[in-house]
Amino acid sequence: MKLDTDKEPILRVEKVSKAFGGIQALNGVSFEVHKGEILGIIGPNGSGKTTVVNCITGFIKKTSGRVFFRGRDISNKPPHKIADMGVTRTFQIMRPYFTLPAYKNLVIPLFSPRAKRTGGWRGGGRLGDRNTVSLDILEEIGFERDSYVPYKTASTLPTGYLKRLELARCLALKPEIIICDEVFSGLSMSEIASMVPLIERLQMEGITLIMIEHRLRELFRVANRIMMLNFGEKLTEGTSEEVMADERVKEAYFGSQKVEEVMRHA
Amino acid sequence: MENNTQRRKERIDRGIKVRTDGIYALMSIRELSYLLLPRLVLILGMLALPLLVPGMYWQRVITITCIYALLALSFDFLAHYVGLVSLGGAFFVGVGGYMAAIMNTTFGLPPWLTVPLAALAGGGICTLLLLPCLPLRGVYFAIVSLMYPLFVARLIEALNILGGTDGITGIDGFSNRWAEQYFIIGILLLLLFGVRRLVNTDIGLVLRGVKDNDQAIRASGMNVTLYKAMAVYIASVMGCLGGACLAHIYMWSGISQFALDFSILPIAATVIGGGGTLIGPVLGCLILVPISELLREFGTLRIVFYALILVAFIIFRSEGIMVYGQRKYQQFERWTRI
């Protein structure tokens, strides 16, 4: 897929830093995302991946730095305003409304002002009956409509469906960007295999995706670009091949020979 | 106990056969009455109550019961459908009482006008004052809401405003006691079914979402504080309504309307009746208030009594009467062999 990188990026993150007390979780991270691309963010545990998501979507206050969406500064906006502009996210720890049926879970985001304006994922500016719209979205994302699955209570759904439900919650807003916090983790191989085409389809429809992942093999397949974080700093950025070839990436994930030697002598 | 290992309890649904979540297909008169009977019993029972009890004194007790029921309803709605546990129901009562008192004594409005006006305006005041606390969660909101009525009471005492410790006297009573009773019973029934309807609409779903997972609500582009404020307004209107009626019944409004009684008894009633059912708290009040009235001659012993009932219920039957009753009504149980 050809990307026009000369244009203004849809999302620009400028030198974002975040400190929790004395711990520097993010240290001057900058990157850009262009419309329609999939950016993968990788990094070992504790490297600040989720913190980046939280900073962009306004769930935590940045210590410093700025975020621009379509050239507009969204650094100090509250989370619901940012979501209202079309920058949505999923959560790493899924917490659907467990006591409600799956389709009722979607009725809630459909109540939001943005959903009313856009009419949901497929809506042409007008929102129909929320239950119907919610079933439509669920059907497209892989909840078989004529089965009982969309009517099951969320607490009884398997992980694969819950991940889809998280995505559906974003899609209900007809988003411009979806930031996926580990949608592949905890899924079986076959579930991932069916999730990958879904991600590709979302990209085809013009939704920009930022994917935070530990499942590198699948991520490298779908992502246009990969950014690597380590200890809260951007280590490297490039295409899948470039990042895979980078020695520092291996070092960060598997530890370097040198470090092991030092450890042995100590 | 060997016998028990061989058998298990089986629960079988009674009632309507063709149904899904909230939608029923009624097939017979029996099924219709299955649905309608409990509601009719409640409505007719409440309406008949003033006719059944002996004497003025017990009729007054019914009125007070209904006021407590309003407070319990407001507590239950906030705690179980929005996730804001307010231990300061007395704050709503006090604000409503003082509002009605001021409207009546200063502007000379009649009771049937002051009550709704005091409720709407008082609800607004309460919501505005509670607005800064709305981002708080769990125990923090509970503590701060507990402090509000105490704070206002001390402030009135210290500044000696609004009649100081004497309160505002000379408020008009209701024109006659039948009007008084049916007015309050009517309001209670209206609000009870109104709130029940509200929590099952889409906006009620959003409110429940606020309780379960406010992060997801935020991520969906909705302002959590706005929805919380809306819910607090609804709850405080109910509380202020109770307070305003109280002021007219006693023809007096004072700092004792901020007393802990109005915070604690509704909570006790909710725990006993069954939280999250909305009807339960009303039933709880129908049980607790008359009992506490019977024990009036024992003075503060009645507070001891209902505090102990409350503890017992929290420990041994935290689901409450209503949930228990609903289960028994909707399902029958039998032992089956395994």
Next chain:
Amino acid sequence: MDILIYGTINSVTLALYAIGFAMVYGVSRLPNFAHGALYVVSGFITWSFLNSLGLNYLLSIILALIATAIIGALIYQFVLIRVRGMEISEIIASYAIGLAILEGFRWGGFKGLTYTLPAFIEGSVEIAGVSVDYQRLLVVGIGAAVVGLLWLFTRYTRIGLAMRGMAQDERAALMLGIDSDLIAVVAMGFGSMLAGLAAVLLLPLGNIVVEAGYNILILAIAVCIVGGLGSWMGAVLAAFLIGFAQILTVVYLGAHYQMVVALLAIILTLILRPSGLFGQQKELEERV
């Protein structure tokens, strides 16, 4: 000068009220709303030992402290442990117990001037032109000693260390072989004993009245909230903050405002900085 002296005394008093509450909350995350009731109970037990049984004053104080600790532990073991983890039920249950105790006392005719404890040492001394009685000096001394001992206790004894472990992370503590239920019971006992200690120290300065139970609960909560729930040292610092603020308002505005200060402190702290002035939980909470 008298502001300084009375401010210090008032602050130590507040710290004594609050430290038991802070301890119980710190260890088992239990907001013990029966704290004020335990205070009154302890005063009453001391009084009955002293006057009804005619025991020695020191002996009756020690017995009363032990009895209060046992009562607190029993309340925990038989009631609160069943609602553990459900914060709201904890509040309602402990508050109901406190209410039952206090209103029970009120019903039993527990009021009036008869219920007073004698001062430990009669007489007063003049400090920088301000007359201070010995009892108040004793309060300051013992208060400081309690804070110091508690600090040592949590750092150098097994139970104290276990409490700190539980305060930080209960699950990790469980995995290290700390019996969390037992420690919580012990903490509740200790917390009750501290409430009792505050009672026997401070009651000789006034009467034993039921209202004290409610006021002390509010003051303890105020101090703990301002200091940050669960932080003991924060509570001590906050006690000084509120203590001096109260004395200043009494001097410049009038005695009516004393309670208003405490309530205002709670409301403002919760609105502006829910983790308290010295608490560290906010940063943690912010992590999604």
